[in-house]
Amino acid sequence: HFWITLYSPFPKFGITYMLDDIIIGYYDSERKLHLVRGNTTEDDDTFVVVQLAWSLNEHSLSSSLTGLDVHQILIHCEMLDNMESGQITAKGATGGSTVVELHFLNRKTTFSSSFHTKTVQPVLRLLQYHYENFYYSLCMETLKGYLKKRGNQVNRKVKPRVRLIQKANSDSGGFRVSCLATGFYPRHINLTLFRDKQSVADHEITGGDLLPNADGTYQMRKSLEIRAADKHKYTCSATHLSLDNKLDVTLGN
Template identity: 35%
Template sequence: MFAVQLIVSLFVHQVMSSGSGRHSLWALASYISGTTLFPEFSVVLMLDDVQVGYFDSELDRLMRVGRTGEEGAGLDLGQEAVFVLREMFSNMRKRLTLVKHCFNLTAGVHVQQRLTGCEMLEDRQPALIMFRDGSNGQDADSLLYNMTHFTFAGREGWEIQWDVMKKMYFQMLYSNVYLPFCVRTLRTLLDREKHLVMRQVRPRVRLITKQVVGGAQVTCLATDFYPRHINLTLMRDSQLVDEDVLSGGTVLPNGNGLYQVRKSLMVGDDELWRKHNYTCTTSHLSLDNRLEVSWRAEFSRSYRVHVISAPVGLMVAALLLLVLLWRRRRRSEGITMETQEQPEEAEL
């Protein structure tokens, strides 16, 4: 459950950054105690919404991911980056030990997870740094420092770790050490990978109609676009269709580093009779203007789908089979009679 919360947190921060000129660097870390097939400690490094690096306790080095032909090569961010990841490894191991002691956890597999990272403004000035911790799928505590104030939130039972002195220590540590380091690393990766995170890929937009019982389903589909922020709307006769009657709308990965989104509307037979004009309208950073795709509804028998019950369907099938056999038999009899009525050829 906490893994889902980590992803949601990362998604929310990324959506807030999209279109605002902000960029972010996030580390999603997991520490596992107990016997498993996974490394004891692993980290996925994300630049905005693109995975660029990987580290685990078995490799003990940062590896590049995401680029064809270079995946598996070292990701050179200096020895300081490896030191910070090793320090995170040690810190999360101690924290999980404390968790097991505080909550009397027995032997077995236990997991400590952390989302940590920073954001940078368009002018490359630091915006914030934060971490969020969880243990065994439960939210534990979080810290956020955004250059103007320092906040800490802890789950009940965790306050024993955070007295006034410790809060002051962490405020100084994050503002004077971790934030400058994180922003320096973010700038370095941004310069290296700007062709990935600053690219603009134009969406492919289609309007799809599908026959359904009692009418049709009209779907606006936009695929293969980047960045992920997009505005996709459905219009009926130049009037915006209320979002409450639409299904879908969640931006999803497309499996190739790009994104897709769809919104669907159920259109009944009565609406098809009125022959409305439906238009998909798309606004995206890659488009100079809005992109529109239209379709005019036409009521016809092709949009009326009838459901036949199983017994009736079997009777219809049997009747069609009898007709087919009867016609074949009549044809066979006609050929036989024609053969018999032909005169015999004269013998030479």
Template identity: 40%
Template sequence: LCKGQVLRGYVPNGTLFPTWFTMGPGQKKYTFPEFTVVVMLDDVQVTYYDSNMKHFIYRGHNTSDKIHEDEAQDGAYVFRIMYHHMKERYFHLKHHLNLTEGVQVQQRMAGCEMFDNGEPALIMTKNTFNAVFVDHAIYYNMTHFTYDAGQLLQGWDGMRQLQEKILYENVLLTLCIRTLKTILERERRTKRFLEGSFQVSCLAFGFYPRHINMTLLRDGQPVAEQELTGGEVLPSGDGTYQLRKSLEVSTEELKKRHNYTCTASHLSLDNKLDVSWESGTERVHLSTLSVLLVMLLVLFYWAFSFVSKGGCKASVSIPHSK
């Protein structure tokens, strides 16, 4: 479970992105699940779960890896707690905001961090409702628990505060750190096999509505989905969405000087958007780089954001070694 940054003194942290959709009475049901969870490590999706499938799908670098039974049970238990909390919060907000119909979207970012010696550092949750901040809780230093009810909810009394502290300290933090260690070890094993490879990534963000078509092309031909990691549309927390697709490229493939193109179409775009990069256009001295820099050297970063009138902007950057 992880978050998209690395802090000094910490290993990569874990973040969940559960989303809960609700509809008013009599409305047609949508095909997307009511409750979805995406688990990420360093901005890379590693696990997916939703209320339709009711089981985990591993989406890390090695997609042949399976979710073990104990991991599945831990996750199901935590997600039931999350679902209960989000449902409780929805009824409070529905009454407070006088909502009677329409699709309501509730989002939660939940994550844990641990020190480089493997000891837990903190666990936190942050909730939004229809892209508006609702509340935030954090347990840190193995002693301190704080809760910010925001402007839309009532604060907890002393008994509820104690109950939540016990839950975070003895259940949620323990399960989150255990899962984080498991996923870290799995990804580290995979990284050893991928040594000397590179990553090409397409990232689209800031778009609404959530439906988007994005394809990674190699010499004009679509790359098979089973070769890619990521691919799930994720909420951004501000009412818009993001999507990332990544491809591992070996040094042998890089020598073939393939042309990689990210192509996307969306309702807010008048025309299809294409952004390309050709391998071999940058001078690379592989012998002087560490494995980490090798992994980042030809990172192809494409990002575009949509504005209200349907315009967009795109950028391409290739990190260099120092």
């Protein structure tokens, strides 16, 4: 994934580029500063990535727009499981809303825009030419290179640490039961609270947001308010790619 954002008073042109959810690096146009993050080697294709992003900015989907102080571009290249090249997607946004979107695959382009068709047609023809002859192959080769160097990072599996916690709630006089899973990778996890072997209804649950940890793993917490006299049995269940079977933790165990 390549996030390209332009805004003031920050750098006129800034790039954050990622492999899946791992930040590979950052480029600052004001200081001409390029920072590489994570496990990397001196032969990383950082120059290629910066040149790609800069070229895409110069011929961006939003280049037909004028008078914008802020705009963002997302360029997303996909590699299929068999290492075949997939789709490349480019989106242009202003004011937090997508205004132009392009998809390119098998030398075919699909395009949508909130602007009048005649306004963007010249830009679309130019973009299709560049995607067919330069951007698509360059983006895919760059992605293959990073997958070769960083494959162990993006394909790693780290088991979650799961706890079920009960704390007194002074406001209600009851308790808050919280199911916490942390330290897991990849990011997808199924976390469920059970009451007497029946899943608790979603409208009773608070939380559930996926949050990042400083070490590149993730955490999720789901909570439930219960009465002081509650005698039900509560269980937290987690399923994750790193686990052979689901992991159950019962309150009090």
